[in-house]
Amino acid sequence: MFLQQLINGIALGSTYALIALGYTMVYGIITLINFAHGEIYMVGAFVGLYATTILKVNYLVAILIAMVVCMLLGMFIERIAYRPLRKSSRLSALISAIGVSIFLSTLAQMLFGANAKGYPEGVFPVKQITIGSAEISTLQLLIIAISALLMISLEFIVHKTKIGKAMRATSEDYNTAALMGINVNMVISFTFALGSSLAAAGGVLVGLLFNAVSFNMGLMAGLKAFAAAVLGGIGSIPGAMLGGLLLGVTEVAGVAFGFSSYRDAIAFAILVLVLLVKPTGLLGRKIQKKV
Amino acid sequence: MADFLQQQLGYINPYYLQIIVNIGIGIILALALNVVTGLTGQLSLGHAAFMSIGAFTSAVITIKFGIPFTYNLLLTGFITAAVAALIGLPILRLTGDYLAICTLGFAEIVKVLFLNLDITNKALGLSVPAANTTIPMPVVVWIVVLLTIVSVTCIHNSRFGRALMAVRGDEIAAEAMGINVTRYKVQSFAIGAFIAGVGGGLYAHFMGYINPSDFGFLKSVDILSMVVLGGLGSITGSVIGATILSAAPEFLRFMANYRMLVYGCLLVCMMIFRPNGLMGGISFTDIVLRTLGRKPRLKIIMEQKKSGT
Numbered sequence: 001m002f003l004q005q006l007i008n009g010i011a012l013g014s015t016y017a018l019i020a021l022g023y024t025m026v027y028g029i030i031t032l033i034n035f036a037h038g039e040i041y042m043v044g045a046f047v048g049l050y051a052t053t054i055l056k057v058n059y060l061v062a063i064l065i066a067m068v069v070c071m072l073l074g075m076f077i078e079r080i081a082y083r084p085l086r087k088s089s090r091l092s093a094l095i096s097a098i099g100v101s102i103f104l105s106t107l108a109q110m111l112f113g114a115n116a117k118g119y120p121e122g123v124f125p126v127k128q129i130t131i132g133s134a135e136i137s138t139l140q141l142l143i144i145a146i147s148a149l150l151m152i153s154l155e156f157i158v159h160k161t162k163i164g165k166a167m168r169a170t171s172e173d174y175n176t177a178a179l180m181g182i183n184v185n186m187v188i189s190f191t192f193a194l195g196s197s198l199a200a201a202g203g204v205l206v207g208l209l210f211n212a213v214s215f216n217m218g219l220m221a222g223l224k225a226f227a228a229a230v231l232g233g234i235g236s237i238p239g240a241m242l243g244g245l246l247l248g249v250t251e252v253a254g255v256a257f258g259f260s261s262y263r264d265a266i267a268f269a270i271l272v273l274v275l276l277v278k279p280t281g282l283l284g285r286k287i288q289k290k291v
Numbered sequence: 292m293a294d295f296l297q298q299q300l301g302y303i304n305p306y307y308l309q310i311i312v313n314i315g316i317g318i319i320l321a322l323a324l325n326v327v328t329g330l331t332g333q334l335s336l337g338h339a340a341f342m343s344i345g346a347f348t349s350a351v352i353t354i355k356f357g358i359p360f361t362y363n364l365l366l367t368g369f370i371t372a373a374v375a376a377l378i379g380l381p382i383l384r385l386t387g388d389y390l391a392i393c394t395l396g397f398a399e400i401v402k403v404l405f406l407n408l409d410i411t412n413k414a415l416g417l418s419v420p421a422a423n424t425t426i427p428m429p430v431v432v433w434i435v436v437l438l439t440i441v442s443v444t445c446i447h448n449s450r451f452g453r454a455l456m457a458v459r460g461d462e463i464a465a466e467a468m469g470i471n472v473t474r475y476k477v478q479s480f481a482i483g484a485f486i487a488g489v490g491g492g493l494y495a496h497f498m499g500y501i502n503p504s505d506f507g508f509l510k511s512v513d514i515l516s517m518v519v520l521g522g523l524g525s526i527t528g529s530v531i532g533a534t535i536l537s538a539a540p541e542f543l544r545f546m547a548n549y550r551m552l553v554y555g556c557l558l559v560c561m562m563i564f565r566p567n568g569l570m571g572g573i574s575f576t577d578i579v580l581r582t583l584g585r586k587p588r589l590k591i592i593m594e595q596k597k598s599g600t
Contacts, residue, residue, distance in 0.1 A: 033388045084563045090387050091334055092562040095519055098336075099558025102512060106551035219508065223399070226392060265403040268396035275393050276381045 004134035005256050006249065011140040011209070013248020014147035018202035019225035020232070020240040021154060022074075022195025028171040028235035029191050031090065035097035036077055037199055038222015039104035042215065044070045044200025045207040046108065049117060059124050063146070063204045067197040074196025075189045083185070101219070108215035116214035124208055143205045150198055151241055157194070158237060167191055171235065220264060224251075227271035233284025242282060293425035300427050308429055310541050315432040316494050317533035321517040322443050322526065323486035328515070329524035330452065331479040332459030333383065334391040336511050337398030341484040343405065343506035345371045345491025350419040350501060351410060360424035360431065360496075364489050371488025372481040379480040383473060386462070398511060405503035416502030419495045432493050439486055443526055446482070455479050459524075509551070516554050519561055522568025527575040532568070 019041050026034045044066040051062035081100045085093045124142065128135045158164040166187045170177040178184045206221070207213040224247065232243025247267060254266045274281060300308065324338045349367040352358065358366075382393050406414050424431060446452045454475050457465040466472050495501045513536070521532025540550055561568065 031388075033392065081559050081563075088562070088566060091332075091523075092566045094334065094388060094391060095515070096559045096562040098512060098515070099555045099562070101555070102509075102551055102558070103555025106549075106555060110548060110552070223392075223395065227396070230389075230392070261407050262403055265400045268399050271396045272382070272393055272400075275385055275389055279385065279389060 001133070001256075003132060005252050007134055007136050007140060009249030009252035010245060011143045011248070012252060013228075013245035014144050015202045015206045015209070015244075016221075016225050016228045016247050017241045017244025018147055018150065018198045018205075019221060020229040020244045021151070021237060022199045023226050023229040024232070024234055024237060024240040025167075025191050025195045027229070028237075029167065029188060030082070030086065030174070032082060032093050032097065033226065034082075034192075034195075035094070035222070036081075036100040036104060037195065038218035038220075038225070039101050039108070040070050040074055040077075040196045040218075041199040041203040041206075041221055041225075042108060042213075042218030043073060043104065044196075044203030045213045045217065046112060046203075047200070048204030048207055049119060049213050053120055059204075059208065063201050066200040066204045070196040070200035070203075071193040074192040078189055078192040083188075101222075105215055105218055108218075112215055114215065116212040118211045118213070119208055139209060143209060146201065146205060150201055154194065154198065154237065163187070163190060224264075224267040227267045227274075230271055230279075230281055231274050233281030235285065236281070236283045239281055239283035293427070296430050297427050300429060310538055312429050312432050312497055314534050314537040315429075315436045316490055316497070317514075317517060317537035318436050318530050319432075319439050319490035319493070320487055320514045321521065321529040321533040322439050323483045323490060324514050324518050325521075325524065325526065325529045326443060326446065326455075326479055326486065327483035329518060329522075329529070330447065330459065331455040331476060333476060333480070334387070335394045335480075335483070336391045336508070336515065337394035337396075337401075338483070338487055338514055339506040339508075339510035340394075340398035340401040341371050341375060341487035342491035342494065342510065342514075343398075343401060343501075343503060344374055344484075345488030346495035346501045346506070347405060347417065347491075347503075348488070349492030350417050350495045353420055353423065353496070354417075357423055360422040363423065364435070364492050367492040368485040368489045371491070372485040375484030376477055376481045379477040380473075383476040383480060395508065395511070398506075398508065402503050402507055414503070416500055417495075418500050419498070421499075422496040428493075428497050432497065435489060435493060439489075440526065440530070443486075447526065451475075451478075456524075512554065512558075516558060518568075519558060520568060522571035522573075525568065525570040525573075525575075528568050528570030531570060 019037065022037050022040070023034060026032060026037070047066040047069045048059075048062045051057050051065045052059060055062075055065075057065070077100055081096050082093060085096055124139060127138045129138065129141070156164075158167060166177070166182045167190070169180065169182060170184055170187045174184065177187075202221075203213075203217075206217070225244065228243035228247040229240045230243070231246060232239030232241065247270065250270065251263060251266050254260075255263055259266065303311075320338070320342060323341070324335065327333055327335045327338070345367050348370050349363055352363050352366060378397060382390065382397070385393055422428065422431070426434075446455075454465070454470050457468065457470055458472050458475055462472050491506075517532040517536045518529055519532070520536060521528025521530065536554075540547065543550075546553070565571070
């Protein structure tokens with residue numbers, strides 16, 4: 001029973017981690033909480049859905065298509081809604097992000113209707129594999145495998161490539177990075193693209209897992225993923241991964257113990273607790289406030 | 292007197308009456324958020340939670356005790372303010388983005404809680420009986436609106452208001468100047484919650500039916516849009532913003548589906564092109580004084596300074 005819930009939690013948590021990575025990277029680089037990130041995840045899920053139903057492609061290709069579309073969407077949003085506000089106060093940027101989020105989710109509601117849509121049968125044939133006392137479905141294995149693959153690739157990009165070095169430099173100190181000759185605008189666009197593509201993959205995977213894609217899945221998932229990012233330490237990439245997994249496991253554990261109607265509140269309770277007790281999160285750096 | 296008012300109101304088209312009352316409630320809520328976000332600079336994305344607490348508290352008081360409406364509203368306001376002070380004490384240590392997300396989380400927790408409690412009738416929502424007052428509802432609402440405008444104006448011009456503005460400007464500098472930042476933040480949060488709670492109570496009794504899902508994130512965004520449109524920190528701005536955004540859906544019925552699209556665009560465009568809002572930087576008293584032919588007070592002082600007297 002415990003193992004089963006652990007597996008369920010890790011599968012769910014991996015999807016939260018994918019979304020949380022986008023939040024944490026954007027926050028690390030321009031200290032903005034990208035409210036619209038949840039909506040990008042939702043768009044990714046829809047693109048994956050239509051790729052499998054209309055274009056009738058393989059699920060892996062669908063994930064790739066969703067990632068590319070959301071990459072472009074993320075970069076577009078950054079260009080339109082956040083870049084003009086880079087010199088303004090944080091409050092302005094945050095309100096702008098909320099505006100984008102509202103816009104996208106309403107647009108999705110208008111385009112795709114208010115009902116939840118499901119993936120067609122046979123996109124991913126689900127089989128159950130028994131490990132000890134627990135059963136793991138091939139879908140959960142796929143989620144964990146793809147999430148792990150994407151996270152390892154992200155770590156590689158951030159630590160072993162030149163653009164990754166530029167990303168780390170920009171998140172360290174934005175102005176100095178510009179002085180060092182880094183094209184900061186391009187780095188920020190790249191960060192948004194990376195984060196959005198991960199969220200899109202998460203969206204397709206969650207769509208497959210719960211077999212429900214609807215216009216309002218972005219808000220809840222976005223907030224929960226943000227809670228995960230804060231739990232792990234906002235600005236820290238390993239923190240987002242850890243936070244996502246922990247949040248997934250905690251939520252599943254909460255439901256298993258009978259709190260299923262308070263399911264959504266668990267994530268927020270964790271968020272509030274973390275912010276009150278240790279705002280820098282589990283793996284976050286201590287931020288010195290300069291006066 | 293109450294019958295006289297009722298008779299007068301009978302002449303007005305009920306549809307327009309409803310719009311007027313909605314505008315009134317919108318103004319109350321916008322002013323509530325303005326005290327917290329505009330005056331003190333603390334972005335609160337969960338203000339609908341206080342409206343919700345106020346609505347349900349007021350409804351339950353009417354159902355269980357049936358006390359006169361004035362006392363009902365006062366009690367509701369105090370209870371909501373007490374909850375806000377309790378929540379605010381730990382939460383208001385955070386700044387900026389974190390506070391915003393925390394308030395959002397708190398609002399969601401409140402919503403989920405109300406959806407699961409028996410006293411609020413779980414997900415079915417509460418049917419609210421008529422308020423225990425002889426004065427017709429629209430008049431009550433607008434009396435409260437006037438009282439709120441007067442009180443918030445008094446707060447703006449008082450020592451307390453100036454302290455809040457100092458906190459908005461720079462918290463560390465304010466602390467260095469001897470302002471107990473946490474205390475003032477919690478107090479402003481409580482005031483904002485009091486007003487929102489009263490607004491919620493009025494909303495509950497006017498609508499006749501409340502459901503916890505009505506007071507979610509979208510409602511908070513509604514209120515935030517009113518304040519942002521009018522201008523953060525501007526009282527006239529909140530009034531104008533609330534009026535426009537409460538009345539517009541009625542006159543733009545054909546655009547009903549696009550309403551949230553417009554709100555989203557509105558927020559983004561306002562931030563990019565006019566972050567101070569419609570009334571940002573413009574003082575209403577200046578306009579009034581100018582039309583009366585007198586110079587605004589600050590100008591006189593500034594001119595004296597320039598000429599060296």
